[in-house]
Amino acid sequence: MCNTCGCNITPGNRTHAYKPVNGVTAVSVLQNLLAKNDDQAAHNRRHFDQHQVLAINFMSSPGSGKTALLEASIDALKNEFRIGVIEGDLETENDAERIRAKGVPAHQITTGSACHLDAHMVHDALHHFPLAGLDILFIENVGNLVCPASFDLGQHRNVTLLSVTEGDDKPAKYPVMFRAADAVLLTKSDLLQVLDDFDPERAESYVRKLASTAPVLQLSARKGLGMEAWLHWLRNELAQQRARLAGGATARPKVQPEGVALHA
Amino acid sequence: MHELSVCQALIAQVEQIAAQHAAQGVKSVHLRLGPLSGVEPQLLQDAYPMACAGSVAAGSVLLIDLAPLKVKCQTCGAETQASPNRLLCGQCGDYHTQVVSGDEMLLMSVELIQGAA
Ligand SMILES: Nc1nc2c(ncn2[C@@H]2O[C@H](COP(=O)(O)OP(=O)(O)OP(=O)(O)O)[C@@H](O)[C@H]2O)c(=O)[nH]1
Ligand SMILES: [Mg+2]
Ligand SMILES: [Zn+2]
Ligand SMILES: [Zn+2]
Numbered sequence: 001m002c003n004t005c006g007c008n009i010t011p012g013n014r015t016h017a018y019k020p021v022n023g024v025t026a027v028s029v030l031q032n033l034l035a036k037n038d039d040q041a042a043h044n045r046r047h048f049d050q051h052q053v054l055a056i057n058f059m060s061s062p063g064s065g066k067t068a069l070l071e072a073s074i075d076a077l078k079n080e081f082r083i084g085v086i087e088g089d090l091e092t093e094n095d096a097e098r099i100r101a102k103g104v105p106a107h108q109i110t111t112g113s114a115c116h117l118d119a120h121m122v123h124d125a126l127h128h129f130p131l132a133g134l135d136i137l138f139i140e141n142v143g144n145l146v147c148p149a150s151f152d153l154g155q156h157r158n159v160t161l162l163s164v165t166e167g168d169d170k171p172a173k174y175p176v177m178f179r180a181a182d183a184v185l186l187t188k189s190d191l192l193q194v195l196d197d198f199d200p201e202r203a204e205s206y207v208r209k210l211a212s213t214a215p216v217l218q219l220s221a222r223k224g225l226g227m228e229a230w231l232h233w234l235r236n237e238l239a240q241q242r243a244r245l246a247g248g249a250t251a252r253p254k255v256q257p258e259g260v261a262l263h264a
Numbered sequence: 265m266h267e268l269s270v271c272q273a274l275i276a277q278v279e280q281i282a283a284q285h286a287a288q289g290v291k292s293v294h295l296r297l298g299p300l301s302g303v304e305p306q307l308l309q310d311a312y313p314m315a316c317a318g319s320v321a322a323g324s325v326l327l328i329d330l331a332p333l334k335v336k337c338q339t340c341g342a343e344t345q346a347s348p349n350r351l352l353c354g355q356c357g358d359y360h361t362q363v364v365s366g367d368e369m370l371l372m373s374v375e376l377i378q379g380a381a
Binding site for chain 2: 025026029031033034035114115116151173175179210212213
């Protein structure tokens with residue numbers, strides 16, 4: 001696919017050398033540590049935009065219900081949108097097989113035991129994955145509340161899931177992850193009735209303390225509870241992204257992994 | 265942990281800079297990290313010697329400056345100190361704030377060793 005797009009990325013080079021002292025030269029750099037990943041992510045985003053695909057990154061702890069929500073969302077939307085899924089479960093093909101069983105294309109990224117996806121892995125996956133004709137691409141990140149938040153993949157929006165069995169203080173314990181969310185989903189809400197210590201309002205108040213205005217939605221993929229608000233969010237994001245693309249613009253997640261602007 | 269991947273990205277960047285300046289070695293590498301960068305300074309320090317072994321940066325010192333966490337309030341305009349899980353305005357308590365310092369993960373500078381200078 002990249003014969004046409006020119007995949008050779010040239011990171012902007014802003015290094016500046018000072019006078020050598022005793023054979024030692026100090027070079028001022030002022031570059032993001034993950035500049036290469038960020039360049040690749042920007043490139044991925046251009047691929048998505050060329051194909052008018054809305055890319056959504058799903059992040060959560062292991063087992064919070066990412067794949068289950070993808071399955072339920074596909075069931076609800078498959079006559080409305082064309083959906084594709086990139087799976088980051090690095091050990092098995094299980095999640096991709098669950099998605100394929102729904103009649104939706106899924107690609108499994110198999111890169112050993114990495115604790116997060118990065119933009120290069122997603123780009124490699126795109127070479128096996130036709131974006132043409134898709135409306136929404138979901139990327140299920142590796143189950144981990146720490147590492148995935150630091151790597152931009154080129155997605156337009158981040159969705160962070162928190163299952164009600166994990167405790168309502170997770171946003172306070174993992175601020176980098178929850179701050180990065182454009183939407184926070186409190187999953188497995190069918191279990192709320194048997195758990196007396198998860199307070200959805202408290203979970204939301206921890207999210208607000210991170211200066212986040214992201215919607216906090218409760219749902220159960222298993223029991224089909226609260227799905228409408230989530231599907232509404234998704235339809236709305238797709239409509240907004242199409243409008244942006246028509247005007248020559250695109251979107252990035254609200255909070256970037258590490259403040260893209262270099263406020264010196 | 266992702267600190268090793270971050271470290272490898274860092275070394276790749278340093279190698280590139282060293283090559284551009286035809287350096288023989290690297291004396292020090294200077295970073296600036298904020299508490300919201302998602303990277304633990306200590307884990308990065310621990311990963312560093314392994315990541316730079318065999319590269320032009322082998323034997324160099326990793327220096328990390330910690331950036332303070334500050335937010336600017338969109339409601340009252342105040343700029344105040346914050347903590348990672350409490351990014352509210354220190355003045356009026358509003359949550360419509362923006363992090364102005366503390367989420368950075370920057371390679372600030374590199375000291376290169378040049379052979380016959
Ligand atoms: N009660 C209940 N269980 C759920 C719900 N959603 C998922 N589960 C269960 O939670 C477990 C994990 O669900 P998955 O969808 O595989 O979670 P995941 O986040 O994709 O997991 P990893 O990919 O391994 O990180 C499974 O046993 C699901 O059946 C829900 O809405 N309610
Ligand atoms: Mg899964
Ligand atoms: Zn490409
Ligand atoms: Zn204020």
